[in-house]
Amino acid sequence: MIDSVFDQDYLRDPHQVFARLRHEGPVTQTATGQGVKVWLVTRYEDVKAAMTDPRISKAFRNDPDVFKDYAVPLPAMVIGVPEADWPRMIHLSSTTIEGSAGDPKEVVAAAEETLAYLTDLCAAKRAQPADDLISAMVQVHDEGGRLNETELVSTAWLLLVAGHETTVHLISNGMLALLSHPDQLARLRADLGLLPDAIEEFLRYDGPISTSTLRFTTEPVTIGGVDIPAGQLILVSLLAANRDAGQYDDADRFDVTRKAGQHLAFGHGIHYCLGAPLARVEGAVAFRQLLERFPALELTVPAHELAWREGMLMHGLTSLPVRAA
Numbered sequence: 083m084i085d086s087v088f089d090q091d092y093l094r095d096p097h098q099v100f101a102r103l104r105h106e107g108p109v110t111q112t113a114t115g116q117g118v119k120v121w122l123v124t125r126y127e128d129v130k131a132a133m134t135d136p137r138i139s140k141a142f143r144n145d146p147d148v149f150k151d152y153a154v155p156l157p158a159m160v161i162g163v164p165e166a167d168w169p170r171m172i173h174l175s176s177t178t179i180e181g182s183a184g185d186p187k188e189v190v191a192a193a194e195e196t197l198a199y200l201t202d203l204c205a206a207k208r209a210q211p212a213d214d215l216i217s218a219m220v221q222v223h224d225e226g227g228r229l230n231e232t233e234l235v236s237t238a239w240l241l242l243v244a245g246h247e248t249t250v251h252l253i254s255n256g257m258l259a260l261l262s263h264p265d266q267l268a269r270l271r272a273d274l275g276l277l278p279d280a281i282e283e284f285l286r287y288d289g290p291i292s293t294s295t296l297r298f299t300t301e302p303v304t305i306g307g308v309d310i311p312a313g314q315l316i317l318v319s320l321l322a323a324n325r326d327a328g329q330y331d332d333a334d335r336f337d338v339t340r341k342a343g344q345h346l347a348f349g350h351g352i353h354y355c356l357g358a359p360l361a362r363v364e365g366a367v368a369f370r371q372l373l374e375r376f377p378a379l380e381l382t383v384p385a386h387e388l389a390w391r392e393g394m395l396m397h398g399l400t401s402l403p404v405r406a407a
């Protein structure tokens with residue numbers, strides 16, 4: 083059994099763990115928190131290469147023994163899917179998202195089943211609302227008539243599954259970076275024209291996604307000089323790649339004037355984030371409002387006492403307590 087690098091040290095400070103790995107073992111075999119063996123890739127160039135290598139695939143439905151070990155319950159949880167239905171929901175959404183690589187009939191069938199499932203779920207939440215986002219959206223639909231039934235279901239799927247948590251973490255991780263670097267906060271306040279560059283720097287410096295979704299090798303590959311046989315799981319770290327000194331000068335320095343546009347926070351290659359333009363706009367609106375409305379903000383607890391989400395995929399705070407000073 084291989085030790086997992088995704089331990090408590092990782093949760094406290096993933097950047098330190100990734101810095102060590104980039105130096106000591108940029109392509110290394112480790113295990114997920116659940117004990118599943120994976121190859122972890124941490125250098126910028128290797129991450130980029132792995133994300134465009136056709137022999138490294140995300141099409142898990144052809145290999146469901148692999149997939150069940152790596153259930154990512156987060157989206158299902160956020161949307162309000164009952165725990166018993168998580169495996170089915172995760173399977174359906176992955177089949178649909180990875181559709182471009184598969185049999186079109188299977189993809190259409192999965193999309194239809196997802197639609198039917200979410201329609202039933204909306205009805206169930208209507209009958210018995212809970213403290214989740216589906217219930218809130220059903221309420222918007224019923225009270226304001228601002229979404230028709232199809233829009234309700236499809237918006238729930240897209241926005242909540244792929245885009246909700248990520249955008250929240252863009253805002254909170256970015257805000258934390260600013261509050262921890264008062265000189266950079268002052269620089270940005272003095273010139274909000276820097277906001278587009280600053281958003282890219284938030285994404286590079288402390289992006290919302292630590293490691294990409296899981297991939298596997300369909301053939302033997304060599305990454306960063308390390309030979310990896312076929313049928314192995316690959317995890318590339320976007321957070322690690324974005325702090326690679328080979329790519330960025332003084333990569334651990336947070337600098338709102340940096341031109342960080344080549345960062346990998348939205349992934350790379352054919353699975354590059356579909357919601358990136360929306361996330362950038364949402365981020366710009368949120369930061370502009372926050373900085374204009376609150377001329378002085380400060381953390382109410384020391385930064386090192388903040389709690390981070392469990393798990394290896396997302397990189398985000400559980401809360402960011404601030405006060406208007």
Ligand code: HEM
Binds near residue numbers: 245252294357
């Ligand atoms: C700051 C916010 C966001 C970040 C950092 C982010 C990051 C990412 C990353 C890294 C991937 C690629 C994952 C991989 O290759 O394993 C991805 C894919 C995706 N994202 Fe986002 N995302 C964000 C917001 C959104 C939003 C708002 C939406 C929808 C409105 C969205 C929709 C998607 C979809 C549909 C994919 C799958 C693309 C594919 O597999 O072809 N994302 N995102």
